[in-house]
Amino acid sequence: MRIILSRKGFDSAAGGCPNPILPDGRLVPLPIPDSLSPIRYQDICHDEHNIGLLVNQLTKGKLTKSDGAHLDPDLVSTHYPRSHHWRPLLGQTGAAQGHLHKQGVSVGDIFLFFGVFQSIHRVFPNRRKHSTGTEKPTKQRQASGRKQWHFDTQQPKRHIIWGWMQVGQILQIDELGESDLPWARYHPHFYRGKDPNNTLYLASNKLNIPGEFPNLPGSGTFQYASKERILTAPDSLLTQWQLPTWWYPDSGKSPLSYHHNPERWKLFKDRVLLKAAARGQEFVLDCDDYPEALPWLAKLVQTELATSNPELSIKKALKE
Incomplete structure (x- = not known):
């Protein structure tokens, strides 16, 4: 089996900004x-x-509300109107799909x-500097109460794992x-025209991991950030990752793809600290x-199930 770290959502190149972390800590990956x-x-x-x-x-x-959105991967049934028999799915093509094929996925x-995430908060637009050096909203905007979402530039940008999907079926x-x-x-x-490399990955219903709980969902999203899923090391550049020690590619082990240079790794x-590749979608x-x-x-999935559904313990999940 393989794990694919898949870069998805807004970034400086696609979308032009990070994905938001809401004030209550929820992650919102943007198509x-x-x-x-x-x-x-x-x-x-x-x-x-x-x-x-x-x-x-x-x-x-x-970007406007009416602009087209590449909802992919599409993992949550309530995010968009669905037809009967809908399943979570992912599309891939181009060089990224070529890499997945070469790696035998x-x-x-x-x-x-x-993806890259940063905290957001709601502030009044058209803020202006006061003599104290602080920014305050104009009286007109303050009276209207129309706050808008802005990134909190005092908070860092971080790579965070936000979802998972086990492959149940692969279709061209x-x-x-x-x-x-x-x-x-x-x-x-389905709107790309003829493309022999255009591939769909359909999710499995249950997460099938030998020796682990059999009734975990085959796909889903992590609602909040957690220490275990934050890839970026504390007080570091975005692509400086901190991982458990077992990620280190000892002699004879195949490293994470795109990361074969030993100088990227420090044990x-x-x-483990890893200087992650700034380019590439699929590792x-x-x-x-x-x-x-x-x-x-x-x-990671067990913890998400327990914390996002406090009334649903792992033991109860096993009985379903």
Whole structure:
């Protein structure tokens, strides 16, 4: 089996800003812009938040509510109107899909999605400097009470793992018949035209990890940031990652793809520091060389299940 660290969501190149962390700590991964997609930002919701409003305010109007959104991976049923039989899914093509194919990614392998996140808060627009050096809203804006979302520049940007998906099925879109997968036809990868590399990954229903709990969901999102899923090391540059020691590629182990240069890795007694590649979407780890990898991943999902559903213990989940 393999774990794929998959870079998804807004960044400085795609979208022009980080993904937001709400004031209550919730992570909101934003779909990147896509002019070919039939999905509009205003059509997507994250709990009580309309993504169109968030995107418009956080990009300072560079993107609008009516712009096309590349909702991919698409992991949460309530984020967008669904057809019957909908399943979580991911599309990939181009060089990134070529890399996944070269690495032998297949059914049973697990994507861990990560992106760059930064905290946001609501402030009055058109703030102006006072003699004290602090910024305060104009009286007109303060009276209207129309606060807008802005990034909190006092908070760091960090790479954070925000979702997972185990591959249950792999399909080539160009090989599908017109009546195949009617529930998936909204997905942006159906609007790319002919492309023999255009690939769909459909999620498994349950997370199938040998020796681990059998009834964990095959896909989902992590609602909040946690220490275990923050990749960026404390007080470090965005791409300076801190990982458990077992990630270190000892002699004979195949390193995380795109990270074969030994100078990227530094092993300490209690952690590994990795200078992560700034480019590339898909980083593949062969779990045969790292027996700790799958239990580590299962624990991430188990913890999410327990904390996001306090009334649902792991024991109860096992009985379902």
